[in-house]
Amino acid sequence: MQGLLRAGLAPLRRHVLHPPRRAFAARTPFVPPSQQMQSDGPKLWPVEEDLNYEEEEDSEEEVDEEGTPVPQRKPPPASPSFYSGRAAYYDQLAQVESAVVHTRSALKMLQLLPLPDFAREALPTRPAVWKNAKEMGLDLQVTMTSSRYRAMTRLLGQLNEYHRIASAAGCEDLALRTSNLLNIFESPAKTAALTRGRRKTLYTDHLGRSYTFGKRKTSTARVWMVPVALPSEEMEVVDLEKIASLDEAAALLTSQPDRFHEPQRVPTSSILINNIPIGEYFAAPADRERVIRPIKVAGLLGAYNVFSLVRGGGSTGQSGALAHGISKGLLVHNPDLADLFRRTKLLRRDPRMVERKKPGLAKARKAYAWVKR
Template sequence: MSIASSSSSLQALRGSLRPSATCRRALNIEFKPFRPVDDAALEPRPPRPSTPTFFTGRPAYHTAISELETALLSAQQSLRSAHIYPLPSTLPTPQPPRAAWHPAPVLSNLLGTQLKTNAHRRILDLLNELHALRHVAALSEQAGVENVLDGVLARYEREERGGVEGGKKAAEVDEWGRAYGMGRRKESSARVWIVPSPSGRRLLDAHSEGEAVATVEEGEGEVQAEILVNHVPIAIHFPKITDRETVLRPLRLSGLIGAFNVFALARGGGTSGQAGAVGLALARALVVMRSETEEVLQRDGALMRDTRMVERKKTGSAKARKKYAWVKR
């Protein structure tokens, strides 16, 4: 009994001398006095984007689109509140003067990104709508709306706009008596110069005020003229009769075959494409030389470019439209 009591007393003594968990935890904690944080010691916050379109990849372009759309809606609302817009359907649509916008390369530098076709077209559509509203505001004497639109569009307009607003410079006969025309067809392009032929001058002098075109009187003899394509006669450059008739069609329609010497330079494409290009260029040169032929040539469509192109081959097909024969096995 004495041994058991002595062992228990020793254990109790050891337990009292052993440090508790709270004591160990208190000894491990270091006291740190509170010190206010110095703002100068913190790293500066990175600058925030100046526009919400920063994360689009093309912030300048999208910002410009947003500004133009906002200006368009604001102008429409102002004109609508003045009971001007939209215009009544009974009134003819006013045609604004031709605008002169910066070309695509200049707009690309202005917006800091390479403008593709769709992006450039979207910019031009908005600019044309704003330009039309500016014209409506000017006609309706809404000076406030007109001034606001002037400020928006001034960034995109050319400084020297006289030649553009006035349209293309009218072609004229040069000092050597030549008329020039240019035409395109498919992948071909052609330039044509025409001058009155020596034997065909009487045909041109025979033109009277009551006639649409000049004609050759009977018994005057055959009128001879020279037609060169790429420095060779037309019969050598275009062996096919159909190609030669395509070139001569404007002269036949106007009744001026033999009245002019024709010099043509054709490049690119095949024979049919070059024939169409030369014919179009010749028709345009005829209008420069004889303005009275424009009506008959315009009615025939000889002054309009044929926009048809070669249709591309499709994947899984033999040619553009030809399909492979169906095989059962």
């Protein structure tokens, strides 16, 4: 009885403990997910995008020999960096890398690379100002982190260096291709960024006037300086010994009285501030001395007429701004004064400003009296 029972339960036990394997799993070898798109065999499991829950009635599923439905293969992605999660960034980075590699190989074929150090230093400079990370991220439609931005700008710097070599060597076609790619990543405010911090070239107009701009604290001064016109023809002094009679001397004195006096050789000048003389505009002697100091240091008292328009601030700030503008105006008329003014720090804008008031304090640093109760 036990033998019959054991023989009857054997197929059931064998079915429960050892379930049969699927036929297609036994025949199909395992393929990694990264190699599935390159494999010709069917997938082991359907991808989520392959499952079409809203199938049409006329669509027919493909089945294998045993009648098992075969899932449809997913088309390969358009970009090789599709699975990286940042396909747009890596595609652009790959294009810039390929441009750098092709440009380097072209320069090597033309025997322009490697370039000696003395030849590289003699090349004309081409300063580049790239777009910031935010602007570049908007163009590439990705989040441009600092590491990605550094990688991109490093490649652009190499391409810019190759563009310098190609331009100096006369390779117009290669230089044009690299410049077209570099212009995409250059900032639109490149000209303003390169000229920032540089001193503007000052000059005199056709009337000999110079226009300069001075600053001090919150005051600004626009200064016009004109050289004082000296007498063009000096008058001859009459020798009294050559006059024969008193009547002749009286007649000459009546007709030409200026000929008996020395011409005025010391020029006079004026300093007008908002159409007001300096003595009336600045009541404090220290302010007047501050304005005239650049002219005294240069030794040109009375050599220039100064007209200025001053705005903002108080008397100290306005006098300092006017002195700054006069110093730059004297440098326009006499460039040799540059070393003297630089040593005396007259060309340097005084950076001292009033410190801002802090919240919770009476002024910048002054606190209210502490009261215990």
